[in-house]
Amino acid sequence: MTYIVQPMVLEDVEEVGRVERECFAAPWPASAYRRELRENTVSRYIVLRHFPDDSRAVPSGTTPADVDSDPLSQMKRAVSHLLRPFGVRDADSRDLPPILGFAGMWLMFDEAHITTIGVSPRVRGKGLGELLLVHLFDEAGKIGAHRLTLEVRVSNDVAQRLYRKYTFREEGVRKRYYSDNGEDALIMWTERIDRPEFVGMLAESRRRLDQRLMREAPP
Ligand SMILES: CC(C)(COP(=O)(O)OP(=O)(O)OC[C@H]1O[C@@H](n2cnc3c(N)ncnc32)[C@H](O)[C@@H]1OP(=O)(O)O)[C@@H](O)C(=O)NCCC(=O)NCCS
Numbered sequence: 001m002t003y004i005v006q007p008m009v010l011e012d013v014e015e016v017g018r019v020e021r022e023c024f025a026a027p028w029p030a031s032a033y034r035r036e037l038r039e040n041t042v043s044r045y046i047v048l049r050h051f052p053d054d055s056r057a058v059p060s061g062t063t064p065a066d067v068d069s070d071p072l073s074q075m076k077r078a079v080s081h082l083l084r085p086f087g088v089r090d091a092d093s094r095d096l097p098p099i100l101g102f103a104g105m106w107l108m109f110d111e112a113h114i115t116t117i118g119v120s121p122r123v124r125g126k127g128l129g130e131l132l133l134v135h136l137f138d139e140a141g142k143i144g145a146h147r148l149t150l151e152v153r154v155s156n157d158v159a160q161r162l163y164r165k166y167t168f169r170e171e172g173v174r175k176r177y178y179s180d181n182g183e184d185a186l187i188m189w190t191e192r193i194d195r196p197e198f199v200g201m202l203a204e205s206r207r208r209l210d211q212r213l214m215r216e217a218p219p
Pocket of ligand 1: 116124125128130159
């Protein structure tokens with residue numbers, strides 16, 4: 001079995017919306033995702049799927065550890081990014097397993113701003129939120145970002161724990177940031193992600209995560 005993180009494309013938006021409504025009290029409308037994918041040149045959005053061993057769509061021999069590193073996967077990812085504005089994917093979407101999670105960010109000079117991350121409630125606690133976050137770090141690192149930032153509800157302990165595990169720390173508060181209930185947001189920032197200490201920590205975390213994902217039963 002293999003978890004694969006792919007660039008989000010327009011044909012994913014409806015399904016992402018279904019997962020998002022399971023995740024957030026105030027989900028984004030589908031039009032917001034379409035705008036992000038079509039018009040926002042600094043955005044990167046990803047989706048996570050689980051491919052069983054006998055799936056026809058998964059690249060053969062792909063494992064969580066080598067999704068990004070083998071040349072074929074890198075080429076496919078690059079092609080997917082290139083084709084993204086036209087809503088085209090390199091595999092037939094009818095073959096694709098359901099979306100289990102999604103995430104996104106804006107890449108701005110030396111900063112990356114995480115805009116969203118969510119995992120379907122039925123597969124939480126299995127390391128998938130962490131897998132999505134690690135992929136955002138990878139993408140941010142590739143464009144030379146120094147730090148990542150995000151806003152999180154003050155009451156969202158689970159997400160804050162995930163972020164703290166990857167060096168995010170509170171650096172401010174946005175008062176009444178969330179319009180649905182007037183809740184404050186914590187503004188969190190990582191350490192410098194280009195420092196050797198962070199790069200080493202990320203590699204080690206990724207190794208442990210890959211082992212966990214291989215070990216634990218799929219949904
Ligand atoms: C936040 C979210 C993405 C985490 O996804 P997940 O797949 O359940 O998380 P993981 O299994 O990858 O866990 C990663 C870390 O998060 C923390 N965490 C996850 N579930 C937790 C729980 N029930 N209680 C406390 N901490 C928890 C832990 O630090 C965990 O690391 P560990 O496994 O070493 O203990 C998921 O809970 C979610 O979609 N929540 C709703 C949407 C949301 O709040 N998004 C964040 C917006 S800022």
